[in-house]
Amino acid sequence: MSTVADLVQASIARHKMVRAGAKVLVACSGGPDSTGLLHIMRELGVAVSVAHFNHRLRGDESERDQEFVRDLAASLELELSTAGADVAAEARARRMNLEDCARRMRMDFLRETARRTGALHIALGHTLDDLVETFFMKLIRGTGRTGLTSIAPVRGPVIRPLIELRKQEIVAYLEERRLKYVVDSSNADLRFLRNRIRAEMLPVLERISGRVVGRIGTAVAVLRREEALMQGLAREAFAACRQPAPTGSVALSSADLSGLHPAIVARVLRLALAELGSRADYAALEGLLDWCLARNAAPRFATPLRGAVLAERCRAVVDLRSSPRVPPHFQYDLPIPGSVLIHETSDCIETRILDAAGFPDRGAIDDNQVCYLDASRSQLGLEVRNRVDGDAYRPLGARHTRKVKKMLIDRKIHGAQKLNLPVILSAGRICWVPGLPVSEDFKVTPDTKQILEIKRLPS
Known part of the structure; x- marks a missing residue:
């Protein structure tokens, strides 16, 4: 067994990372750290499978990485799970930081894959260098003890077997064995804070003290131990103070x-x-x-x-x-037939056209999450938006208009349910609000030839 593998095995044992006989899902990007992790875990005799998430952020390079991992898993005769998404588009839709969105989508995929494949642990390829870079990122952006210790050897199902090794040790391990890996070109992009810390800040610190990375790693370990104590004391105090x-x-x-x-x-x-x-x-x-x-x-x-x-x-x-929250603002055109995802609330609105012939009880209306309208009256300029103050329409069977807010109160629709409620309009006029009756002006009648079905699929 290699020296590097011995060090990894010692870290796994010290932090009780892997339960005996447990299957481990290795997240592999194709880069040196995760590729090295995969080879080392196999050398240690751990039962592993492989997962790769394609963020589609680097065009052909992202596809190259996925093919590399596919070939690597095949050559090692390991089970491989892959998925991908346009993370940049999703980050814009969710109004999230790109890095945070990528991390969340990747971890959601890894957790689901671990559940599906029966893996008890999810192994990530973070090294001591990653820990120190994250420490400085958090320090620069502002954080407390919790943030400074955010990369832990073990957190729930996630384990980091390389967390006590330097990146250069992993690269040397691969090159000594002539094992291939890919290089992410974005790691050289100095627009990213992590890359500036790696390329500009750490070399200066290492010229001052060649052991600075290891010493910061030790300091983080001490902080992590003290943080666990403080969190425990805080939870006890919280329980004792509650009324x-x-x-x-x-x-x-x-x-x-x-x-x-x-x-x-x-x-x-x-x-x-x-x-x-x-x-x-x-x-x-x-x-x-x-x-x-x-x-x-x-x-x-x-x-x-x-x-x-x-x-x-x-x-x-x-x-x-x-405190009372401000409702999310959104507005989308509704295709007929078709669907639209409301990113602000995670609701989906679906529409389709039905033949009125033989339609049961043409005057019936489901005033919960599905409605049926006269298609000839309601297809013009169909859209969905958030509720606003002053919204009003004439509900089914009523002689006069009523405010949506009043109807929601009458039906005891409160809190987040009311806050995120979509409003369906045709040519600027409200035709339906989920949970309320349809508008009298758009109702199905005996003369209706086609019916527009609108369905809300809540998150």
Whole structure:
């Protein structure tokens, strides 16, 4: 067995990465790290299969990488799972950072593949160099202890067997054995922060101290151990401080909070905010922390957070609850027949034309997630958009128009269900809102020749 394989085996044992006899899914991009990981895991006798996700970000090069991994898996007689997506288009549609979107889509694919193939672990090819680069990226962009330790040897099903080895050791392992790999040309693109850290920052630090990468790796390991302790203490404190509260609200004892160290209180507040679907940056969390611990603070504090939260103090209890959210804005043309995906809500709206002859109960209407309209009245300029203040139309059987907001209240449609509700219009006039009756002006009548079916498929 090679020295590199010995080091990897020691890391696997030290961090208890692989359960005895378990199957491991190796994520392989074709680059030196993941290709080296695949060969090393086979050398160690681990039962492995291979997965490759094509992000389609580099044109022919992306296709080359996929073919390389396909040939590699075939040569090693290993099971291969592949998938791909236009990540750039998906990132625009989701309004996400490209790197974050790529990571999320890749991990979703890997988790599903592991489940389908019976793999207990998902092995990623991150090295010590990747850990140090990520450490500096997080430090530059601003983060706390949690962010600085984000690349862990083991997190759930994800394992990183190469996390204690340098990239140069993996490349040397491959070249000594004349094992092929591919090179991602985007790694030389200095528009990306990670590449600038790798090409410009780390060489300067290594000239100051040749052991800087290893020492930062050790520091991160210490931080990770202390972070686990702090997280455990915070969860215990959160449970101890909690008071009974209605759904959508978190109540904490002011007296219990005041007896804790501010560092623990800050973590308790983060846990409470996360439960409410909110995230706090440093300034927002510090403002909330100061308000919670102040003796003569105002009775109410509105946080400028991602997912706004309103905090109130009443009878020695700090009550946190979600503030009313702003509905997402969207507008799409509806093809007939066809479908459209509303990226802002993940709903899908489908349309099709039906023959009215023999259609059961022409006056019937399903006012939940499917509607039937007179196609001759409703095909002009069909579109779907978000609900806006003042929306109104004449519901089926009514003599006068009614506001959509009032009808939603009457039907007890609240919260996110109301917030994300699509509105279907024809030539600028509302013909249907899912959960409500169709418009009287677009209803199916005995004279209807063709019926337009519109179906909402919620996320």
